[in-house]
Amino acid sequence: MSPEVTKSTLKRIKELISRYPKKQAAILPVIHLIQSEKGFISDEEEKLVAELLGIRPVKVREVVTFYSMLSQKPLGKYHIQVCSNLTCSIMGAEKLIDYLSEKLGIKPGETTDDGRFTLTTVECLGACEQAPNMMVNTDYYGHLDKEKIDKILKELDE
């Protein structure tokens, strides 16, 4: 068992597992919990989840690699996910992605060297009335333009 998973996390995990008639059904809530604390799902966590749910690690990896929000690689402190779907694109998302790319010095899919920002493009976030949108971790920011992005990044820095 990974020593990095605290006792209280383990307690929460056991509580989550108890909600479902079959242990395996708890896999997404458990992985979300672990990723929110550790930032990503490494081999160690895959094996831990497998052990807790009574399944083979290969079944955990099947899930981790299927869902877009789950990451096997460390993410930056701030995961900036810009919507690149239809409405946001019509409303100028592509230019904003380029702007962020330039400002942070990384391409979509990469993390800054200091580990603070990861930039990715995602599909529809379900906030099209505020297009263009981005999600920082799980906070939504809409009606974006260059100025707003500057402001948000500044606020994150503080």
Added chain:
Amino acid sequence: MNKVPEKVLTKNFDVDHLFKIDVYMKKGGYKTLNKVLKKLKPDDVLKEVKAAHLRGRGGAGFPAGVKWGFVPKDVDKPKYLCVNADEGEPGTFKDRYIMSHNPHMLLEGIIITGYCVGIHTAFIYIRGEYENIAQRLEKAVSEAEDKGFLGKNILKTGFDLNVFVHRGAGAYICGEETALLESLEGKRGNPRLKPPFPAAIGLFQSPTVINNVETLSNIPHIMEKGADWFVKQGLPEDGGTRIFGVSGQVKKPGIYELPVGTSLKELIYTHAGGMESGKKLKAVIPGGMSSPILKPDEIDIPMDCESLMKADSMLGSGAVIVIDEDVPIIDVLRKITQFYSHESCGQCTPCRIGNSWIHKIVNRIYKGKGKKGDLDNIEKLANNMLGRTLCPLGDAAAMPILGIVKKFRKELESEIKG
């Protein structure tokens, strides 16, 4: 529509802290639940919902009452309700509003539904990105439990129901009902073969009802004011109001609750303020990305399931995307193929390879390397996906692609030549 549209679902959205149970109850919340549990039998609820002609609000438009009727009565297995809060259809954001502004309305609908079908465990499968809203829902569940509206022996009537909030993790396909079940069971979101249908064999091999957030949110209103009233809000075979979402290049993007059958033109120009910056309209997507595109001369159309189907499109999730004359249609096509190739689960051959292949061709055209025969090839490939896939995602991709290639052929051809 010669009546003043009545706001049903969004009626109290402007009330501060409506998401708190005390505020909700002050506005009359949970009174209907009380009446239903204490004075009505489950079959009475089913009859009413059937008579209301409430069609599913998630995209497929299947009548809710009929779906509930498919659940076998005497089965030695627990029954489940899955609330589809995955809201992944591009252009759609209405359920986000319902769950963040009025989560208790949804819960009340869930509990009444559970009572009707004999369900004692419900899962709200909410898309992973809506984490803050999931927390709000969890809080609402907790409040409802404290007040005795959830848990054991609800309102001392002997009816038990537990609601659990379950977050997804970023997969559009999990909005498809059987993929949702697979995901809830802890596996990859691969849709299942139908038959068997979830009403008979669903979650954990047990009878399961799956309904959209907006669909269930209508239930308390139907039980409060009756099926006849509900039908009168909309059309005879398609009752009630719908929360339309308008986005894109309009002056006032947002949600608009209007009767089923409201004209698309009225929705865009009267309610959403018309075109932004005075540009001309080029195209409208009427019901989320999966619905085939409409040209400006086709928007004089009532927004109901039947009318849009007759126009070779779809009401879907009622998510309207407005596109103006400055948007190259190749951009629209590229975003569509990008989305479906990214979201395909990969299980069945036509969708897995067809979507990716079409996207590769469209990308090539976008980058200026289009060739003669590309458009014919795209049509052939999309037709090889249509009706041939394991789940509706194949159709959801093929239909809009075919729609655009047919209706905007000239513009696409010029993209290839020039």
Added chain:
Amino acid sequence: MIEIFINDRPIQVEEGTTVLKAAEKAGIHIPHICYHEAFPPEGSCRMCLVEIEGHLCLELACATQVKEGMKIYTDTKDVIEARKGVLEFLLAEHPMDCPICDKAGQCKLQDYYEEYGLFESSFQEEKERKDKKVDIGKGLILDRERCILCTRCVRFLRDITKTNDLGVFQRGVHSEIGVYDGQVIDNNYAGNLVELCPVGAITDKDFRFKTRNWFLEKGASVCPLCSRGCQIFIEYHPGFARFEVPKRVYRITSRVTSRDEKAKERGYWICDIGRYGYSYMDKDRTEIMTHRTEDLSGDKEKALKHIDEQIKQLIYRKKIQRMGVILNTWLTNEELFLAKKVFTQDLKLKKVFFPEPAQGEEDDLLLTADRTPNKKGAEEIGFQFDQVSEEELFEDTELLIVFWSSPFDLGTITELIPEIKKVKTKILFTPFKRKWNDDFELVIPTAISAEKAGSFTNCDGRVQHFGPVLSPPGEALALWEWLISMGKEIDVDFKSYVKMRSSFDVFKTMKDEIKFFRTKRD
């Protein structure tokens, strides 16, 4: 039984049959890739779509059950287009590996393209690039570019071995099959994945690049490496006219096909021990009769006379009980029956001995602990394994005939060698060159089960017949031929041997004399 119509032909089928099986019954093959009878329908390849009257869309033949009066069409324009469509999709992202792919000649994509495709490729994009040589365990190599994600391999390990070693990672067109790091496949049935895979995505190192499918002949036989007696094909190279091939047998495969209803009841698989354990067929074989002093020059008559002389001497001295025989449970039913006739009945020998049959670990699928193919046969023919002890066997024994047919040095034969050495005259009938062969005066080469006709009785009491697939090397003959000749030479009951001219004649006689073999047990 209900009546349905396939291509307007009325067909009677059981209720609940799928369209695919019903069509098969009517002799119509509906192409399919992901479907395998051992697993519930998967429905992901979409190759088996057919038209059903009254249905809006094409339906899956593998998953749709027939109903009374259903009208099914398997060759309409829509169905043909649908098949071409699926093929085109699969081939679009499939690498052009045929020239170097082991599966060529047996590949479903090739076969179906030839039958239902024959179109020009319209794919002009970049194909997806993936790993082409992934080690997934037990000598299996996975080529992810060739994989068409039918998931037969994943489902086999989920439903049959229940080890869940393989998973599907990523999503969409990037989906790929794989194991978890360091947790490769490690069970006794991994070899079946090579047969299961419809294309060359899973191949094994044993066969990789060794030969081409179309050079191999297939002979039906029964696996002799345990008492389950799985039905196998021995795939061998008949040789080229102008140069030698390095070996005869290249592969063992399972013989259960979808057309063999009875065989299907026993399962579709063979274990890795049977699949990969064929090297004994071509290694260290005895080929010529060798006598310690005389030169027999392949003269069977001479050898027979020599054996007969030794036996007749003991008979003349009224000391026939100083002769012993060691048999084994690798012999066929017919050979054991003849051995009983010659030694127990004609010569009335008491010292007829069976060493402990080779044992190994059993598993809960096919492999038995008894690693000999015919113990049950020996029992039914009337041999009792404990009738003679080791001490009794060697007490005052002057003449010993040993029949040793197992390629493995398992069982107690190696422990008996010191005692065997002490016997004055010893004769050995064996297919294999071993170091103890030199201890015997006369060594006679015999054929292995792949090289002769005969039958084994498996652990469940099934009598399975097989014919010769390969030719015995050099002067080797099937043992039943020797025993019949011996019976005639010893001349106690010459007449009854005369009518036995083939292994099957022997079996006919067995049926007359032993009730067990009269009942149809295959």
